[in-house]
Amino acid sequence: EIVMTQSPATLSVSPGERATLSCRASQSVSSNLAWYQQKPGQAPRLLIYGASTRATGIPARFSGSGSGTEFTLTISSLQSEDFAVYYCQQYNNWPPELTFGGGTKVEIK
């Protein structure tokens, strides 16, 4: 099983500042990496797939980078609606053996 490790567990950021979230895979997943945003009481929402491609309707302030085992989600200027938990997920194999990271909570500083 590929283990996904996210850091930090909690990130305190002021509105308007940049947030940088990390995700590490225990073995290479190429660019088969997605990011999701989850707000309290809501289902996760797809933000990024293919490590760097924004999903439909996702603002340009969200960007993803990386390949192999190291990935980053950057939120360039945090808006109030961006405070949430973010999960990475690898989907490198078929038949599916997908796994999620433990999440990073982005909170207001």
Place this chain on the structure above:
Amino acid sequence: QLQLQESGPGLVKPSETLSLTCTVSGGSISSSSYYWGWIRQPPGKGLEWIGSIYYSGSTYYNPSLKSRVTISVDTSKNQFSLKLSSVTAADTAVYYCARHPARSTIWWDWGQGTLVTVSS
């Protein structure tokens, strides 16, 4: 616009079988382009994939749950279902149904989720 809606009992007794159904609207479950799946989230914790099914009935399961999970599809009702047997308190979670493209488990569309509590 595609919508997914979970339904089923919110309370299940230990050792019994958890049963949930996901009703799909705004799209056909028989699309050759997609798989349909279940993901769960224990309170305050992260996400865990349970399994996925194709309209033909082909299934894939998380190895850690495979011995207890059955996912089935009813194309006539545009629904798919989850059964998880021999539940314990550790199976208490919000259960989401969702959709991903064939051969790529990117979860584009999600239901709102339903909380299932395992308790006597």
